[in-house]
Amino acid sequence: MTRFLAKRLAGMLLVLGLVSLMSFAVIELVPGDPTAAFADASATPEQMARLRHELGLDLPLPQRMADWYGRLLHADLGQSILLRRSVTDAILERLPVTLSLAGIALVAALAAGVAAGMVAAAYHKRWPDQVVMTAALFGLSVPEFWLGLMLILLFAVRLGAFPTGGFVPIEQDPAAWARSIALPAAALAAVQVGFIARMTRAAVLDVLHQDFMRTADAKGLSRADIMLRHGLPNALVPILTVAGIVTGSLLGNAVIIEQVFSIPGVGRLVVGGILSRDYPVIQGGLLFLAAIYLMMNLVVDVLYAVVDPRIRLE
C-alpha cells in the first residue's frame, strides 16, 4: 500500500510540475505585448513601464521562471493587477464558496445518478431502463448554463421561491445560504446525472452476469439484497472512476454557473481575471484549480485501492 501511494504521489507531483510550467507559460503565449490590453489612450509610457515591471516582464525569462517557482514554494501566487492584493488570498477567500457549490452538486448528482443507473440495470431492457436511458441522453445534451437560466426563470422569476442570483455565506444565515445555493447546485448536478447513470448501469450490468450473483440468487437472497450487497459493492470501482471524472467537470462547469448566478467563487475570479487580462490571477487560478483536480484524482486512486485490494498489488 505504501509503495502504491508513493508511486501515485510521485506521478502527481510530476504532472503538477508540468501544470505549473504551463500556467507560467500562459503569459508567454499572448501575441504581442501582454500589457497592451491595459494601454488606453491615457496610459503614459512610464505607467506601461511600471506595469511591465510589476509583471516582471522587464526581467529575462530564466529569472522570471526562477521567481515564479521561488514564490510557489511559499504558496505565493503573486499580486493581482486589478484587485491590488495577493492572488493566493483572493483565491482562498473564494474557495469555500466554490467547494461547497461543487461538493453539494457532486453528492446530489452521485446519489441520483447511481440510483437511476441501478434501477436501469435491475430492469434491463424494460421500461424503467428505457426511461432512465432516454432521460440520461437528454441530460448529456443540455448546456448547464442554459439550464441554470431556465431554473432562474421558473423558480426565481415566475415562482419567486429562490433568489435570482447572489450568494449568502452559511455562517451568516444557513436558510438563506441553502436557498442561494440550491438552484446553481441543481443546474450543475442535473447535467452530470445522465453520465453517472449510464456508467453505473454499465458497471452493474457487468457485475450481474458474474457467478457470485447467480449464487446469491440461488441461495435465496431477495432481489434488492442481491443488488445492494453484491451488485453495488462490486460495481464501485467504475463508479469511483466516474466520480473522479465528474468532479473534474463540476469544477469546470462551476466556473460557468458562477457567472450565471453571480456567485463570488474561484471560477468567477479566474474568468474575471481572464477577461480583464489580469495575468497573475489567470496563472494562479489555473494552477490552483488544476492542483485541486490532481489532488482529487489522487484521492480517487487511493479509494480504488481501499475498495479493491487487487489494485494495491499493481
Place this chain on the structure above:
Amino acid sequence: MSSVSSMSAAVAAPAPSPGGQALRQLLGHRGFLIGGALVAAIVLVAVFAGALAPFDPLRSNVRMRLKPPDGLHWLGTDHFGRDILSRLMVGARISLVIGLCTALTTGVFGTLIGALAGFFRSLDHVLMRLMDALMAFPAILLAIAVSATLGASVTNVIIALSVATTPHTARIVRAAVLVVRHMDYVEAARALGAGELRLLLRHVLPNTLGPLIVRLTYVFATAILAEAALSFIGVGPPPPAPTFGNIIAQGRDFMADAPWITLFPGIAVILSVLGLNLLGDGLRDVLDPRMRV
C-alpha cells in the same frame, strides 16, 4: 471502416466485407437512425440558412422588438427586433463549422500524439504526462483562457476547443494502438520486413479508426456545448454573430419579459448535441463494442 472489433467478429462468422457489415448494423440501429436524421436536418438548415431564413438575421427593426412567437416571427424577436428563427439558422451554421473543425483538428493532433506515444514507447512517458497536465485544467477553463488570450474569433474558438479536447483523444488513440500493435497480423507484417513507419500507417492506424470516429463524434457534440458556453461568457465569436451562446447571453437581460429569446437557442443546442450523441452511441455500439455503455 474496418475496425478491430468488426474484424474479430468477421473471424468468428466469416462475412464478405467488415465495412459492409458495419454499415448494415448501423442502418439497423434505431438510435443511430434517429440521431442521423436529426443531424442531417440541422446540417441542411445550416447549409441553406441563407435561403431558408425568413428574415435578415442581423437587421434590427425597432418597431418589432421583443415580439412573442406568432405567425410572422415563428420564434419571436429579440430586443433589436431581429428574428430569432433566422438568427438560429445562421447560428447553427457557426456551431456546426466550429464543431466540425474542432473534431477534425482534434482528430489530426490526437492521432499524431496518440500514435507516437503508443507505437514509439520511448516517447510514451513524455507525451502522456504532457497530456495529463493539460487534462488537469478544467477543459472549459482552458478553452476560455486560450480563446481570451488569442482573441475572440471563430478560428481561435476552434483552436481553444481543440487544445481542450486533444489530450483525451490522444489517450484513446494510444490505448487502441497499444492493443493493435501486438496483434498477430502486425507481427506477421513485421516478420515480412515492413518498416516501423509502414507498420504504423498501413497496419496499426487504420485499425484504430473505430474508437477514433466514435470519440470525434462526441468531440463534435462537446464542441457545440462548449462554444455556446464560451459565447455566453463573452470569449466566443463576437456579437453581432448570432451564435447560440450569444443569443442566450443577449436574451438573459430580457428573460422575465421575453423568455423565448433564451429558451429557443437552448433547445437548438440540445437538439444538435442530442443528435450527435445518438450518432456517437450508434457508432460506438457497432465500431467499438467494448466501450458499450
